[in-house]
Amino acid sequence: MSGGTREDGKHDQAHTDEAALSARLRRLGEGLGQAQGRSAGPSDDVSGDRATTASGYAKGFRLSSELVGGVLVGAGLGWGIDRLLGISPWGFIVFLLLGFVAGVLNVMRSAGVVPGAKPDDGSSASRK
Numbered sequence: 339m340s341g342g343t344r345e346d347g348k349h350d351q352a353h354t355d356e357a358a359l360s361a362r363l364r365r366l367g368e369g370l371g372q373a374q375g376r377s378a379g380p381s382d383d384v385s386g387d388r389a390t391t392a393s394g395y396a397k398g399f400r401l402s403s404e405l406v407g408g409v410l411v412g413a414g415l416g417w418g419i420d421r422l423l424g425i426s427p428w429g430f431i432v433f434l435l436l437g438f439v440a441g442v443l444n445v446m447r448s449a450g451v452v453p454g455a456k457p458d459d460g461s462s463a464s465r466k
Contacts, residue, residue: 401448405441412437 416433420426446452 401445404444404448408439408441408444409434409437412440 412433412435413430415437416430419429419433423429443452447454
């Protein structure tokens with residue numbers, strides 16, 4: 339008979355532990371709800387997200403167009419020099435490679451990896 343009372347004590351202990359855990363879980367859920375409410379602005383998140391996405395697309399298109407533009411200008415100059423001087427593939431090859439290098443350098447400058455050239459301030463010290 340004493341075995342039955344012992345199990346009732348364990349059952350009561352498990353019941354109080356479960357109640358305490360569910361109360362803690364409820365308080366945690368309320369705290370998370372308040373934290374999410376504070377961190378999330380009104381409905382500006384959707385428009386801000388769109389602006390961020392559009393800004394990323396614009397930067398990607400600008401960087402890719404600078405690379406492609408450099409290659410195309412180099413290839414065009416090389417083709418023109420080949421036609422004028424009659425040195426058929428060499429001008430095209432050299433200027434295509436130079437255009438690629440210039441395009442990569444422009445992309446790196448636009449991305450902020452390499453500092454851009456600073457405009458000359460016109461002082462005589464910079465001319466020496």
